[in-house]
Amino acid sequence: DADVTQTPRNRITKTGKRIMLECSQTKGHDRMYWYRQDPGLGLRLIYYSFDVKDINKGEISDGYSVSRQAQAKFSLSLESAIPNQTALYFCATSGTPNTGELFFGEGSRLTVL
Amino acid sequence: EDQVTQSPEALRLQEGESSSLNCSYTVSGLRGLFWYRQDPGKGPEFLFTLYSAGEEKEKERLKATLTKKESFLHITAPKPEDSATYLCAVQANSGYALNFGKGTSLLVTP
Numbered sequence: 001d002a003d004v005t006q007t008p009r010n011r012i013t014k015t016g017k018r019i020m021l022e023c024s025q026t027k028g029h030d031r032m033y034w035y036r037q038d039p040g041l042g043l044r045l046i047y048y049s050f051d052v053k054d055i056n057k058g059e060i061s062d063g064y065s066v067s068r069q070a071q072a073k074f075s076l077s078l079e080s081a082i083p084n085q086t087a088l089y090f091c092a093t094s095g096t097p098n099t100g101e102l103f104f105g106e107g108s109r110l111t112v113l
Numbered sequence: 114e115d116q117v118t119q120s121p122e123a124l125r126l127q128e129g130e131s132s133s134l135n136c137s138y139t140v141s142g143l144r145g146l147f148w149y150r151q152d153p154g155k156g157p158e159f160l161f162t163l164y165s166a167g168e169e170k171e172k173e174r175l176k177a178t179l180t181k182k183e184s185f186l187h188i189t190a191p192k193p194e195d196s197a198t199y200l201c202a203v204q205a206n207s208g209y210a211l212n213f214g215k216g217t218s219l220l221v222t223p
Contacts, residue, residue, distance in 0.1 A: 004156075033210055042215035043157070043200070058210065090156050100145045100204040100211055104156030 003027050006091050006105035014113050019078040021108045023091030031094045032074040033102065034058075034066060036087040043090070049074055081112040115140045117214035119201050125220045126191055134186040134217045136201030146184050147211060148177050149200040157200055191221045 004025045013019055023032065034046040035058075045058030047066040055068055063085060065077045078085055088109050092102040118137045126132055138146065145164050149157035161170040163179040170177045174195060176187045186199055198218045202211040 035213075040215065043202075043213040045210050045212075048210045092156070098162070100147050100162060100202070101159050102147075102149075102157070102211065103159070107154070107156055 002106065004091055004093055004103050004105040006089075006108045008108060009106065010109045012111045012113065013081055015082055017081050017112075019081050019110065021076045021089055021091075021110070023074045023076070023105060025072050025074075025091075025093045025103075027093050027095065027103055028071075029093040029095040029103070030071065031096075031099060032068065033092045033094075034064075034074070034076045035090045035092065036060070037090060037107075038087050046076065046089075078110075081110075083112045086110060086112045115203055115205060115212045117201055117203055117212055119199075119214035119217050121217060122215070123218045123220070125222065126188075128192055128221055128223050129190050131187070131189045131191070133188070134199055134219070136184040136186070136214055137182060138184070138201070138203045138214075139182075140203045140205050140212075142206035144204045144206045146179055147202045147204070148184070148186055149202065151198045151200060151216070160199075188219070191219075193221050193223055195219065196221045 007022050030051045033048045035043045037043050049055045049068045067075050091105045094102050116139045120135045148160040151157040161177040166181045174189050178185045198216040200216045202213040
């Protein structure tokens with residue numbers, strides 16, 4: 001089993017629908033992240049969490065929200081999806097002291113029609 | 114604001130043809146510079162961490178180097194299985210999350 005698991009792996013939805021992407025990890029790491037990847041734009045940080053009670057906005061948090069349900073679980077929600085949120089979403093974790101060594105999930109491809 | 118610029122955007126090499134990928138960066142106090150490899154349809158995979166100018170790391174055919182303004186990923190005698198997108202990222206001293214470059218897409222042909 002993968003150390004960082006994302007569900008769903010693929011999702012097609014319509015504009016205005018609420019979507020949740022889930023991430024769970026077995027690494028025992030405190031830090032978890034959500035990135036989105038778009039062709040030509042690279043990986044951009046949406047939200048990050050350094051522990052269950054610490055959640056922070058990244059550079060592109062507008063239109064997204066997150067929940068850290070437990071040390072091992074970090075979910076990303078799109079309250080009202082729009083087409084420009086079509087992207088590949090990655091969850092990642094890191095531990096201390098090597099906080100820059102990220103372990104990524106396989107990605108969730110989201111298409112908003 | 115931290116910035117990471119990778120060049121070239123794409124690189125095509127013949128098997129055995131050595132080359133280098135570049136990562137230029139600006140950051141307010143570098144905590145670390147990181148290289149990742151990403152295969153199509155997969156999440157990025159960690160390769161190296163570099164902490165200070167002059168540092169070098171090696172893994173098989175890859176060697177990463179760091180100066181105060183840029184990092185290079187040298188690929189010696191590449192093989193087709195080295196084909197992937199290589200991502201560079203920086204982390205500031207604040208310990209904030211990583212800031213990634215857009216990547217270099219490498220294709221190695223037999």
